[in-house]
Amino acid sequence: MQAYYFKSLPSTNDKAMELAHQLTTPEFSYVVAEEQTNGRGRNGNSWSSASGAGLYMSMILRPELPMELLPQLTLVAGVAMCEALNALPVLAGNNVGIKWPNDILLNGRKLAGILCEASLQGDSKAVIVGIGLNVKASQEQLPARVIYPATSLLIELGEASVKAIDTATLAETFAVSLKQRFLRYYSTHEIVSDWSKYDLLVDTQIKIDTPDAGVVEGVAAGITSAGELVIVDAAGDKQIITAGSIIK
Ligand code: BTN
Numbered sequence: 001m002q003a004y005y006f007k008s009l010p011s012t013n014d015k016a017m018e019l020a021h022q023l024t025t026p027e028f029s030y031v032v033a034e035e036q037t038n039g040r041g042r043n044g045n046s047w048s049s050a051s052g053a054g055l056y057m058s059m060i061l062r063p064e065l066p067m068e069l070l071p072q073l074t075l076v077a078g079v080a081m082c083e084a085l086n087a088l089p090v091l092a093g094n095n096v097g098i099k100w101p102n103d104i105l106l107n108g109r110k111l112a113g114i115l116c117e118a119s120l121q122g123d124s125k126a127v128i129v130g131i132g133l134n135v136k137a138s139q140e141q142l143p144a145r146v147i148y149p150a151t152s153l154l155i156e157l158g159e160a161s162v163k164a165i166d167t168a169t170l171a172e173t174f175a176v177s178l179k180q181r182f183l184r185y186y187s188t189h190e191i192v193s194d195w196s197k198y199d200l201l202v203d204t205q206i207k208i209d210t211p212d213a214g215v216v217e218g219v220a221a222g223i224t225s226a227g228e229l230v231i232v233d234a235a236g237d238k239q240i241i242t243a244g245s246i247i248k
């Protein structure tokens with residue numbers, strides 16, 4: 001896998017997109033930056049990306065998949081991240097999980113996020129999978145979040161455990177796990193059962209603010225094969241949620 005390292009970039013997703021449109025850049029190449037000056041999160045949020053405080057990386061995919069199988073790539077990335085994180089010696093005994101659709105939580109707090117972006121330019125089709133992991137960030141360097149507050153490996157595990165973490169090695173570990181998982185998904189088209197092992201919301205009461213149906217409340221009941229969230233409301237009816245933010 002080809003890796004591109006930068007000291008500073010506006011956003012690794014933007015650089016990966018630029019490289020993806022040079023058709024000679026192989027699939028699974030990835031971009032890592034020590035800092036981002038315009039790190040982007042989901043829903044138009046920014047992603048706090050101070051120098052040396054986190055891992056900021058983006059991988060280039062060129063999936064030959066039908067359109068309806070593309071949205072699940074973000075779930076695949078979530079599973080790959082959880083697997084790689086759970087295998088880290090520093091995290092032994094501290095299980096990470098996923099809050100739908102793709103927030104990676106540790107001890108109920110948000111440790112990492114995934115931003116997938118697709119792009120079509122002439123003959124070049126690419127999906128960029130951007131990963132942000134808070135490694136050595138202090139609480140002051142992270143945004144204040146009311147629900148599922150942001151955290152880092154430093155905050156959760158302490159200085160002694162994170163001292164030895166090297167972001168380039170971490171990036172390689174994630175890249176291997178991501179590539180394996182994407183290749184498997186390209187051939188099986190199946191991710192829901194593995195994703196469900198990391199589902200932190202299942203069987204819990206939640207409230208979600210959705211763009212089309214307003215606030216929906218009920219018990220989370222897993223995801224559909226298309227990666228939508230299923231909620232059983234007070235009347236016992238199933239509600240399928242395609243997008244939204246959990247507010248409780
Ligand atoms: C989220 O909002 O949870 C997704 C955050 C994704 C952040 C990463 S950091 C590397 C890549 N480059 C960006 O600008 N964003 C993603």
